[in-house]
Amino acid sequence: MSNNATEAPSHWDRSKSLLYKTLAIWIFFAFIIHWFGDALNGGAGSFPGGYFMAGMGVQISFAILVFWFVTKQSQLDDEFGVSED
């Protein structure tokens, strides 16, 4: 809010912005994609895409997302010198 062009964003501002990105991806895999589960399944005989996403695809995405978040947050902590010794 109080950031102007001359003031670099603080560690917490950057952490918040990382959180928002993480949550946006989370919302996509947690909710949005399943809203289209029926469409992803396609017609009879085609690959069951909705089933695949709900039973495997999103879980793998969540795991990747957590490790991505952890790496980014650790980089951020290092950059601001606030990580543990």
Added chain:
Amino acid sequence: MKLEGGFIKNLGRVYGVYTLGFLGFVILMAILEQAGVSAEKIGWMFVGFTIAIYALIGILSRTMESGQYYVAGREVPAVYNGMATAADWMSGASFIAMAGGIYMNGYPYMAFLVGWTGGYVLVASLIAPYLRKFGCYTVPDFIGTRYGGNLARFCAVIVLVMASFTYVTAQINGTGTVAARMLDIPFEWGVWVGLSGILACSMLGGMRAVTWTQVAQYIVLIVAYLLPVFWMSNKLGYGLIPHIAQFDAVLAVQELEVLHNLGAAVDPAAQKAAGGLKALSVGINDASDTLMAKWKFFTLVLCMMLGTASLPHVLMRYFTTASVKAARQSVGWSLVFICLLYLTAPALATFTKLSLLDPNLATGIIGKSFADAQSLEWVQKWTSAGFLKLVDGNGDGILQLQEFFMNGQIVVLATPEIAGLPYVISGLVAAGGLAAAMSTADGLLLAIANALSHDLYYKIIDPKADSGKRLVVARVLLLAIGAAGAYVAAQKLTGILGAVAWAFCFANSGLFFPLVLGIWWKRANRAGAIAGMIGGLTAGTAYLYAIRWGGMDPWLGIDHLRFGMIGMPVSLILMIVVSKATEAPDEETMKMVDSIRIPKGEVVQNS
């Protein structure tokens, strides 16, 4: 303990030897089976051997130090904590009931799979690392210190007890079910046998003992879950990797569903004879396009995710890591270890269904002679156990899909027999189910007993109690709560899964927003948190009561599995409105929140 320093450094070797030893035991059992040892004896040995190992680890990890008892000395490496969390997390419901749920309810049920994994994104990003930095022993400890005052702490204890106790009865029920089946004793006794095993792991060593038994239990449960599915997939020729092969099987099942007239009416007289057991009536992959179906999927996912991020027995596992960074990484590892099982559950459900439905397979009994099916050994065994009932409703001598009534739990427990695998696999699966239920029960009992001993007794009732006295109180409470849980479980109040979903909704109604806003919103204050906890929990519980026992019709499809949809918004709104209407927290609290937002520096509180 002279092993201690060396133990943490040698974890890989210790658990490597343990895993090889366990696999060796399984092979030994297989050889004994071939040599003609009876199934009952093999079942006994599986249950007895694994419980003895857990108890041994529990006894070796005994401690009289409160840092060890409450948070395992904060030295658990991220990967092992991930494994322990996975065992803590995956309950008897995940192990025994999840594949069955997918089998019986198809696509809509997979909302649980989504919710119970996606919640960890919230744990990693919103909560766990900050609580680790805070340095508390229990979840109410954070609420009590962040917001100040005994009332806030007490409210958090109430929510914790409601959520965890609901959950623990389901787990003791699960251990009772397995113990009763394998040891061939009445369910009511099985519950108490299960409880003794659970307490042997946690009584003497608290969190430290539970951590190392949970790692051991994870290894047993994951081997027990994966081995039969891989075996079945290969034996039945579906493919080397069941997870990939399952998608073709889904399509095959969808064709068979048409063949077997899935969805045809069940004869009321036959249903009456089958009692509470159900015939399959839902397609494997009916991702319905109705708005209501999409909404129900959405709400269930939301409730399970926010519940995951507020269940104290899960959050407290992240208090045991050596650093904030390790706590974060550990969440990722938890998810990996959880996914190993969760991604296998739909494959298991699909293969079991295909085994039963495909008329070209020897195991496919649907659509064939009723008398032949009735004479199968596994059918007789599970019928007499009350998990299965075949009723020839139309008297045509053919077993229709609508005449095959079952309890979903047998999908995991009976699949080895259905698919014609040797009995040793059934024993292994039973040991895995027991490990899953025991590890979760241990985590839950410890969460409750620690909250009562640390927050209620030490922080509120007798702040002068010395550490020895506190640990005695903690153990007495553990025993008492375990006994209460076993007593309630023996009354068989609800199916395993109903109760599990309730625990998530109690937790998210009462704790999610006080925890998250305590970290992310400095303006959140004591009055707001208390209003959020009491209001959310009361609204959720009142709604559950009204729709479950009060005869009220659920609003907008929000049934008893989803009552958090009522509790959560009430909690959020009350917390914001009341916080805004009352004074901002003092300078000291603001500084405390600032300090938990960076990993560097001392923990805020060292109890």
